[in-house]
Amino acid sequence: MAAAHLFCSAPAAYRAANPRPLATRGRANPATGTYLVLKGVWCSCAHFPRATPSRRFFPCRASLSPDGSLAMLGAPSPRMAPPMRKPYMREHSCLIFPPPRGRRPLAVIKFLGGAFIGAVPEVTYGYLLELLALEGFVVVCVPYNVTFDHEAAAREVFQSFHACYDALLASGLPEAGLSALDIAELPLYSVGHSNGALLQLLVGSYFSERIPEANAIVSFNNRPASEAVPYFEQIGPLFRQLMPMMEASPVYSMARNASGYAWKALFDLAGGLLREYDQEATVSLSKFIDQLPSVMNQVSEGVSEFKPTPPENREFCKNSYSVPNTLLVKFTVDAIDDTDIVEDVLRPRVDSIGGQIKKVILSGTHLTPCIQDVKWQVGSEYTPADAIAQGLKSLALSETRVLSRTIADWFTSL
Template identity: 70%
Template structure:
């Protein structure tokens, strides 16, 4: 509160006694209570930032940090992650993620794709939805990738200052994780043109439906009863029909750091939510196994796989990895036409390719929980970096050999 004084209250109203060195106030006969008045000042504006608490004791972080630009560009149905600006790409890398998570690679594989791009590669990720028909998925991925790639050959990537001439003639490689690794092998077997010169197969697995989905045989009758309920629940309804403002409000409440909704990313998230009902529908309609079946795929690979160079990557902790099995299938075929196949085991697990470089804010008090979380994050990110470096070093070794 501010004080304002009336004009009769002047400097002469005060005197200082030098002998006692104390300040005394002499009475002014003209000064009355009414001449000394106060007026309330407007309240000072106080900015209270909206915050979300983190694990550290007493720490709160702002919801609106400076947003970083997106590292990818959308082209047709694909995401393109270019190398650092001003650097000519060494090669084009087609990227396929795993089941479900492969539908939104910008969310689930963003860090790994950026690491590949920083090494000088132009990464083209092909999102796809889960289906029991792997043949259809492989053909769809092939067509979507080449539609995007042909567009880049024609117009380049102006957003990253990459001309069509800089893309034309580049080697084509491919990286696939989990179910994406299976689709890579299928593409390399169904087609005999426009194929990558090399495949990096990460955490390959192609188990029968009864093993991939526990109690699969009982799901068919169950889904025919449950699916109508699933489609009617509010959460599913929100996921498929929520407005952008609703989604933004939900993310804001959850402590999201995005300031503006990427409309295309919003559509991707909606498609991600649509996958489960789609799979449930296939089960309800009588689907009982993947098409082709895993044994049919293995026989097909033995006769038709024709990608010259293949790197199999498995992790030290991965109960569903089948790299050893697929190596036995592919090696005779690859060596029969003079190609080469290698296998390597890295530290990590089946989710290592999906780890993201999320910021872990630390408050004034550094707690044991902070230490543990940062240690685990550091270890996981290091394993992802080793994976990226292993793949890119292998690609570069092929360029030297050629």
């Protein structure tokens, strides 16, 4: 079992109330008053300041278990309120954000997030997804891994979604008070952001059955690898040269294993700060972590471009896109948005199948769908910095709310 123990100097009040001396293991760092023991390996913690009267440090011990969780034991603290019920549930590999209990749902939304961050939508898109659920939608998020093969990714999310959707059609969603019949009567729509927007278009082009009645395409982006990943043309050959040496080194294997534990440990620590912490979210986090070596391996194997290429995707959607209703959303500040290009590609096709396409421009940035309602902690005195931070947060959240309402209004108008 890998274990890490961290001890910090305790305030005098705590020492007086706890006369029993703390057990010590390992060597102390005399420059900082702290020490760290990692299963027999001493590590310097120079970045931790020495405890002073102006800082509140408490003795703590952290243990990193083989499953990557980080348990912390520390000084007694006031009893915390029980955590709020998480706003989503899991079905197969998907996450479901249901509407408020007792409210008749309007539709089922299949949601795909952007590259990398789409693997943990409960963390990266939680606020937007909750807003859509509050509007009355059953939002089904499909996590997926990044790959240079967009066709394979599109087919994977199609299969993953329908495995979850079929389960809902068979059993309903009892936790949300929805029967199978309730689900079966709902129309199916989809929302995609950035790379997820591309995958939604590809799903609507590769398949002609069991596809949504409408798509909301937000911040569409599909550029060549050399543009999507700056300096990719230089990075690719470098990886190919270095990978044999990296893989031959025992440090490489150790680093890959340790990185997973480290990420999960940090996630466990951050979990105490998240309003709706889900222990099962480590499953999504593991998928997020696992993407990195997978992408590195593809680069080292000589992959130099997305498959199909962006021009091939445009040509295929131009001839095969089958979703009749499409909303295109772009933001005022977004240097990597390709919405105008995809509008020119889709409009003739949508007109030919008797559908409709609408484009809107909203205030915001490429990351507006990812804005979270993080609680800003004001100090003992309300400062100008607090006012600025809260003002910026309020503006960003407002833009995300406008996005949610725009999508909801579009779907309900159909």
